[in-house]
Amino acid sequence: MNVKISDTQKILFLVSAVIFFYIVYILAPILTPFLVAGVFAYLGDPIVDKLEDLRFTRTASVFVVFLIFIILILSFVFIIFPLIQNQISHLLKKIPSIIDWIYIEVSPWLSQTFSLESNAINLDNIKQSLIQHWESFGSFFGTFLLKIFSSAQLLIIWLSYALLIPIVTFYLLRDWDILITKISQLIxxxxxxxxxxxxxxxxxxxxxxxxxxxxxxxxxxxxxxxxxxxxxxxxxxxxxxxxxxxxxxxxxxxxxxxxxxxxxxxxxxxxxxxxxxxxxxxxxxxxxxxxxxxxxxxxxxxxxxxxxxxxxxxxxxxxxxxxxxxxxxxxxxxxxxxxxxxxxxxxxxxxxxx
Missing domain, CATH: 1.20.1440 (de novo design (two linked rop proteins))
Structure with a gap:
């Protein structure tokens, strides 16, 4: 038997949808870790399903996926990140020599080609400033992170994200198939x-x-x-x-x-x-x-x-x-x-x- 939906019910449904999306918009900052966890769970679910086909339990499969994620993150933190940091540090050290080359080679060419005055830009001052203070560039990110974590509010937010995302991801991954079934029953x-x-x-x-x-x-x-x-x-x-x-x-x-x-x-x-x-x-x-x-x-x-x-x-x-x-x-x-x-x-x- 087909149930006819009245105009009042349609309006009520539309209003409910508007209210729902407005609440989602208001709660967007709080929803961030849940959305991130949802993306991780979506990406990890196919791997969990494959492990289940190999006769792993659902929970054991989730632990294996978590282990893979942790290995990838630690590999980046302890292998790739130090290499990038070294190259950035090396780049900062080379800035004075680059300024030297610009002063000796590029500046005369610019002066002759475009009739620019050689003292239009004082490269000596720039070089000396960089030589004296380049260490501050290297420590910029450390100072920036220190300021971030010295704020109690931001520290609480970061810690809550660090705790919430893995926990929510674990439960979403474990119950992913059940959640999909429940959602499909509402259609x-x-x-x-x-x-x-x-x-x-x-x-x-x-x-x-x-x-x-x-x-x-x-x-x-x-x-x-x-x-x-x-x-x-x-x-x-x-x-x-x-x-x-x-x-x-x-x-x-x-x-x-x-x-x-x-x-x-x-x-x-x-x-x-x-x-x-x-x-x-x-x-x-x-x-x-x-x-x-x-x-x-x-x-x-x-x-x-x-x-x-x-x-x-x-x-x-x-x-x-x-x-x-x-x-x-x-x-x-x-x-x-x-x-x-x-x-x-x-x-x-x-x-x-x-």
């Missing part, structure tokens, strides 16, 4: 087949996206760092990581990498040939990404045009800042799945066949 039976189909499509797109992007970023970071190290460029690890991480935005990773690496190569070697090597490295990286990695690992399941990707990232940054940039592409992929469905429905509708 109106009339729409269950359509919503289930769309949910599976969205999940497939997101899984493909996250898995593919993670591998692409990792391979690109390793490739750029190794190739730049091979041509003798200092700060190769730092530049390679930056270019690899930013590569999830089409063409931005290679553009940022070329600019930074070219400047670093020219300042280090004072020749054009190393800059040409940099262009060759990033050209090869772009070929690797465009012709092998992206088609093989991500393929056309995402279906997002590069312009749509750039727009989505910019829109996410405008709406939610850094967090918006992070979630922009997954949200855009889900929207694309929904648009494809409604496009098919539109083609079957009477409106289209008028």
């Amino acid at each position: 109106p039976r009339k729409h269950i087949s359509v919503i289930t189909k769309l949910s599976y499509e969205c999940n497939a797109v997101l899984a493909e996206f996250f898995r593919g992007q993670l591998i692409v970023i990792s391979v690109q970071s390793v490739f750029y760092s190794s190739a730049l190290w091979f041509i003798g460029l200092e700060f190769s690890l730092l530049i390679g990581l930056i270019a690899g991480i930013v590569s999830f935005i089409p063409y931005l990773g290679v553009l940022v990498g070329i600019v930074i690496a070219s400047i670093a190569a020219f300042l280090q070697f004072h020749e054009i040939l190393p800059v040409i090597y940099v262009f060759i490295v990033f050209g090869a990286g772009q070929i690797l990404e465009g012709m092998i990695l992206t088609p093989l690992l991500i393929g056309e399941r995402i279906g997002l045009h590069p312009i749509a990707v750039i727009f989505a990232v910019m829109a996410g940054a405008q709406l939610l800042g850094l967090f918006g940039m992070i979630i922009a592409l997954p949200v855009a992929a889900i929207i694309l799945v929904l648009l494809k469905y409604y496009h098919k429905q539109y083609l079957k509708s009477d409106l289209y066949n008028l």
Whole structure:
């Protein structure tokens, strides 16, 4: 028997939805650790399911996934982070010699070419200031962190996040299948087949996206760092990581990498040939990404045009800042799945066949 929904019930449902989203907006700062835990649980659930297929219990599988996460985090903290820190420290130490080279080589050329006065910028003062105070640059992050953790309120927030996220992630991972079942039971039976189909499509797109992007970023970071190290460029690890991480935005990773690496190569070697090597490295990286990695690992399941990707990232940054940039592409992929469905429905509708 079909139950007819009255206009009053429709209005009540709409008002309830508005109130719900308003409450979510108000509680956004509190919801942050729960959202982060939800993302971790979503990413970890396929691994837990695979371990369950190997006759692990659900709880034991969750512990194994937690162990993997901890190993990855500790590897970054104790291996990658010190290397990056050393390269940043080395960069700060080289600033005075870079100023020297600019003063000796670049300044006379600028004076002759553009008729600039040699004393327009007092490079000696800049150099002396950097020599005397470069240590303060190195200790900047330590001082910054000290100020952060000296604030009782911020300290409580960080500690609460550090405690809440693992705990919530554990329980979400353990009960993920139960939660999905409970949610599916709330869906109106009339729409269950359509919503289930769309949910599976969205999940497939997101899984493909996250898995593919993670591998692409990792391979690109390793490739750029190794190739730049091979041509003798200092700060190769730092530049390679930056270019690899930013590569999830089409063409931005290679553009940022070329600019930074070219400047670093020219300042280090004072020749054009190393800059040409940099262009060759990033050209090869772009070929690797465009012709092998992206088609093989991500393929056309995402279906997002590069312009749509750039727009989505910019829109996410405008709406939610850094967090918006992070979630922009997954949200855009889900929207694309929904648009494809409604496009098919539109083609079957009477409106289209008028």
